Amino acid sequence: xxxxxxxxxxxxxxxxxxxxxxxxxxxxxxxxxxxxxxxxxxxxxxxxxxxxxxxxxxxxxxxxxxxxxxxxxxxxxxxxxxxxxxxxxxxxxxxxxxxxxxxxxxxxxxxxxxxxxxxxxxxxxxxxxxxxxxxxxxxxxxxxxxxxxxxxxxxxxxxxxxxxxxxxxxxxx
Numbered sequence: 001x002x003x004x005x006x007x008x009x010x011x012x013x014x015x016x017x018x019x020x021x022x023x024x025x026x027x028x029x030x031x032x033x034x035x036x037x038x039x040x041x042x043x044x045x046x047x048x049x050x051x052x053x054x055x056x057x058x059x060x061x062x063x064x065x066x067x068x069x070x071x072x073x074x075x076x077x078x079x080x081x082x083x084x085x086x087x088x089x090x091x092x093x094x095x096x097x098x099x100x101x102x103x104x105x106x107x108x109x110x111x112x113x114x115x116x117x118x119x120x121x122x123x124x125x126x127x128x129x130x131x132x133x134x135x136x137x138x139x140x141x142x143x144x145x146x147x148x149x150x151x152x153x154x155x156x157x158x159x160x161x162x163x164x165x166x167x168x169x170x171x172x173x
Contacts, residue, residue: 009062023097036158089124130164
């Protein structure tokens, strides 16, 4: 399957907000307290919040398409935009989502190859991400792609403190 990647600009704000909300709701709404989830959604996917992130040179979003369809998106953070600071230089994959109707078609693996190619250009030793410890399907996917758990950190959905596994993949592996 051939995918195309479009680095987002402010012109893509509305599309980015729609795909961000849709994929996050599909992935996590049923497993979370409704009030906490609504609070998180209002903050994380607020139009001004996403706009500010698009304007930050250290936060890079890409929309992913097949020939005709938007299938997903991802977000990379570099330098001070990263949620964690590690001893070695690295790049964070903060968001990585495939729309539900396009899952289980190999799109995620193809997207991840592109993510790794882009992240390598920013320098550093590895790509890292946080994944909810209860998201077993995502953990299995990342492990199959060569990521290893090396730490954990708290992640809040509203007032609910959850634990994300921090996984990394060295650029030389």
